[in-house]
Amino acid sequence: MRHPQTGGMSPFNRRDLLRSAGVIAFAGAAATTAGTLPAHAAAATTTAGFRHGVASGDPLPSSVLLWTRITPTPDAAPGSGVGPDVTVSWEVAEDSGFLRMAARGSVRTGPARDHTVKVIPGGLKPGAAYWYRFSASGVTSATGRTRTAPAAGAAVDRLRMGVVSCSNWQAGYFSAYRYLADRGDLDVVLHLGDYLYEYAPGEYQARDVVVRPHDPAVEMTTLSHYRRRHAQYKTDLDLQALHAAVPFVVTWDDHEFANDAWSGGAENHTEGAEGTWATRRDASKQAYAEWMPVRFEPGGHIYRRFEFGTLASISMLDLRTYRSRQASSVVDPAIGSPARTLTGDAQMDWLLGGFSSPATQWKLIGNPVMISPVRFPSTLSAQEVGAVEQLLGTTTIDGVPYNVDQWDGYTADRSRVISHLRDNAITDAVFLTGDIHSGWACDVPADPLTYPSNGASVAAELVCTSVTSDNLDDILGTPPRTSSVAVEEAFKGANPHVKYLDFDSHGFSVLEVTPGALRMDWYVLSERTNRAATSTLSTSWRVAAGTQAVSRVL
């Protein structure tokens, strides 16, 4: 199936431009945006331009990564390999008017890296707001705003993060990003993976409706495909607005490569017909490195840790590159085999070592797939079981569903983590999770068998729902908050450590971290297929310091 739209960018309509102007105003550059607007307008013309916005990411106390993409000539389309090498200048200032300049420089880019630009200005002040912009060929980009991390060892009263995952272009609009951008109170946005999806139009969308078709109109398998798909996502104005407003800290899950990826392949990869997995994976990683504001380059590793004074650290995990192949079923003894791994040994050592650091109080883990054990209730109907299986990516053998793609499918690695937390009495570890298109607040039991009697929990797990990707009501074909409610209650009954579960909503979460407690707010969207969806605070849960347990606030 081919879709007629094959260009890398959709032309901006008038409303988009107006919204774009509003976004830039939010970014704190209202007084000076007049000069940047033509850059956006240029998207519809044939001159050079920064048509994919600007972004920042991976804040450290003295530096932050800045990103953009220059389209130097009309034919230099993403993924084309066409176009000249160009020099792009960049500026970082302490004010939106670029009067107090903090750093400036220039960098060469070209078709070898798809005309993307990544620079890391150093020598910045910790815990400080900065404005940045790029220019080339007489054109200036939109102005972005970013923020460095607080100094190591500094007392930090509050850290506020947007938390998102699973943003499928074809399933709807990224209103979640717009609401996060409009807040103006975030230090960072955490994207826990499935930032983009590999499918062709018609393969995966909003129930049966392709709200917006993917470009290219095929499943992405080659470097050119991956680059074009990244470029398409970066034309979304809500996403551009959020990138321009707040630094991101990202990791990937499977759909940045292909569904249910593992170290040697993926469920949605056909070796041979779609090339070799090694080639495909390298292509997707290269495009990711080019197009994402992340301190990752091909050949390196994306798992990494950030610290925010003494308040919190965030360890971002890579649970795809090193993992053993998913077990085939719940009865597969491989599930518990210590020879199988989700993290790989080096990443596991790094993760466990980070827990023991006395430098930070809250140990947050950007965890692409759920670590809390999930037992399937025995009371579900066949239709409900089928729908939940589809949502959670579950394998069913002999009627016993089991999520072999999550930590549940790698119990030896999970035991290493939970034993380490328990044996060393690690406090204030909180897993922040995406992947499964639903909202959860869970205790992570020291032992699921004794949890119901002693409530012993070694960590908390907070799962944000999808920005757009399908969930249970979508799969069941029912209105939200109807048929799913009984399924959620059955899951909570079968899993007493699961305190909150919303299988239906789409949206985003906001995490506020203070020394006394951590709080997650789940915001839900009225309708992901409506560009003007509204956003409502659905529920709030907190983890009081030292408790390793979730409790309801709202």
Place this chain on the structure above:
Amino acid sequence: MNVDQPPSPAGFPAADRRQFLRLAAAGGASVLLSVAAGTALPAPARAAAATAPGPRTRVYVLVVDGCRPDEITSALTPRLAALRGAGTNFPAARSLPVMETIPNHVMMMTGVRPDRSGVPANSVYDRAEAVVRDLDRPTDLRFPTLLDRLRDEGFSTGSVLSKRYLFGIFGERATYRWEPSPLLPVTGHAPDKFTMDALIAMVDGVDPDFVFTNLGDVDRVGHSDVSGTTLQAARTAALADTDDQVGRFVDHLVAAGTWQSSVLIVLADHSMDWSIPSNVISVDQILSGRADLREQIAIAQNGGADLLSWTGPLRARDAGLADVRGLVAAHPGVLSVSDPGDLRLGPEAGDLVAFCRAGWRFSDPYIASNPIPGNHGHPATEPIPFFVAGGSPRVSTGVSSQPARTIDVAPTVGALFGLAAPAGGYDGTARADAFTV
């Protein structure tokens, strides 16, 4: 108040030049204190008035021995929870190795690690005497403490320590010291009610600038609570009772009009972890097939930690210890085997330090030596409550992410009194977050 020449309490070192002071206590009882030689009796109303700048500050360190941070809740321990809420809480606070009572009390009062104080554990192998024994002698502690350093600067200090071995090691360092009584058999500690009677009597009678108090019930009951892995019935009752005693102290300060000048530092020395009878590690048993090794190893058992000392010939030491390390580390209940130097424990800790995992305990030298379900000493028992409270305007309200440790008590209290750091400096950090500038 009257000055006594009492009989020397049975079981304690004979007091040669000590003076004694009998103070009225609650319910018509009396409390007997020993007093540093040369201290004017009866005590002057203000022992250190001449040396302290500004309004007087009284500082009380209350150790709720063995309390876990998650046990302080508004439902179970309302008075402690209220103090924590009104003061500055340090939720990332932890005990330091070995997570036992004596070394952590010593770290609180010295501000230095065991490799400088000489006190790494409760129980060690004493090479000079060739015996495993408790570090409960005044001479075991080689570093000056707040109790004597403040005294040297003209402040008056007090120690009200419920446990016999704590009284033993801190000895006569404080200006005023209570010798715990009555001592319960087996536990060797005085119940919190009596300890609090003594603290209140000391505060009423001689009003020291600084008092170091250990409340032992929560720990002692935790050790012996056979429902520790499940209901923790006795433990829960002890927590409620100790909370009442802390509340009694606060109420007393308020009634006495000294609350507004008081700073309370409330913490634990370590927490508690319960194990089931099958989760027992015996190094003696591990080495049972290697008599050549077993005969050369002395084992000092500290609940969740075993200190192993090589007692054999020097030429066989390195190879022997390597074998012991490998055998012990292979036990499923053993978390780690470390060199004492890596934990800053000093030579008194022997040659190897083994920690158990959560839910396990050591039992040595025999498998039946340690029958108690509640233990500490291992990393699972590091998290502790640690908060600064009190009516003094110097105390601020809030929560701090700073990694407070038992070793921070001395520098924190020292800073309140303007006390200089000891020779070589502190290993701990003054937790200034807890105070207004």
